Amino acid sequence: KAGVTQTPRYLIKTRGQQVTLSCSPISGHRSVSWYQQTPGQGLQFLFEYFSETQRNKGNFPGRFSGRQFSNSRSEMNVSTLELGDSALYLCASSAAGGYNQETQYFGPGTRLLVL
Amino acid sequence: GNSVTQMEGPVTLSEEAFLTINCTYTATGYPSLFWYVQYPGEGLQLLLKATKADDKGSNKGFEATYRKETTSFHLEKGSVQVSDSAVYFCALSVLDNYGQNFVFGPGTRLSVLP
Numbered sequence: 214k215a216g217v218t219q220t221p222r223y224l225i226k227t228r229g230q231q232v233t234l235s236c237s238p239i240s241g242h243r244s245v246s247w248y249q250q251t252p253g254q255g256l257q258f259l260f261e262y263f264s265e266t267q268r269n270k271g272n273f274p275g276r277f278s279g280r281q282f283s284n285s286r287s288e289m290n291v292s293t294l295e296l297g298d299s300a301l302y303l304c305a306s307s308a309a310g311g312y313n314q315e316t317q318y319f320g321p322g323t324r325l326l327v328l
Numbered sequence: 329g330n331s332v333t334q335m336e337g338p339v340t341l342s343e344e345a346f347l348t349i350n351c352t353y354t355a356t357g358y359p360s361l362f363w364y365v366q367y368p369g370e371g372l373q374l375l376l377k378a379t380k381a382d383d384k385g386s387n388k389g390f391e392a393t394y395r396k397e398t399t400s401f402h403l404e405k406g407s408v409q410v411s412d413s414a415v416y417f418c419a420l421s422v423l424d425n426y427g428q429n430f431v432f433g434p435g436t437r438l439s440v441l442p
Contacts, residue, residue, distance in 0.1 A: 256434075261426075305430075
């Protein structure tokens with residue numbers, strides 16, 4: 214099976230712009246989660262989508278949003294970019310069959326630089 | 329609430345040294361426990377996991393035992409290599425009203441010197 218894929222891998226934007234990142238989960242996985250990773254704050258949970266619905270949300274401002282499509286692919290959007298949004302954005306998928314033993318599999322990440 | 333605490337490091341060891349990275353957790357309910365590894369420029373990869381008390385997860389020479397009585401899941405390796413240099417994350421998952429909820433520790437950076 215192919216792993217979790219994320220596009221683009223690298224992105225440079227300027228303050229005030231918006232950005233959309235894409236994630237394709239492992240085939241058959243229904244849950245997609247997004248994380249922001251920075252040197253100062255570590256790995257922070259953004260939100261999780263399951264069956265096209267946001268099921269869980271971290272403590273991020275409304276500028277961060279996401280969605281999931283019927284094929285489980287997910288996008289996240291950041292509007293009005295700030296310098297502090299520079300980070301590695303990681304997507305992870307899991308089968309979400311209702312069991313606690315399932316593993317979350319991560320993509321390689323999208324590195325966003327805001328100038 | 330649910331949380332994971334681990335030594336933040338950095339941890340610097342010589343090749344062939346013994347490695348221990350401590351991880352303790354707090355969880356409502358009965359968690360599954362995981363160790364992930366992140367190599368430079370990459371995403372997180374599952375290293376090992378354990379889903380019930382006294383289970384031992386192992387992979388690539390790394391081991392961790394699920395200790396319910398001490399709420400711990402310490403990562404160990406008998407002889408580290410330069411290629412083990414990476415950031416290691418301890419994590420737990422619990423089932424709640426929203427499904428399986430993952431919580432990650434802050435990560436421990438390991439540097440192995442030749």
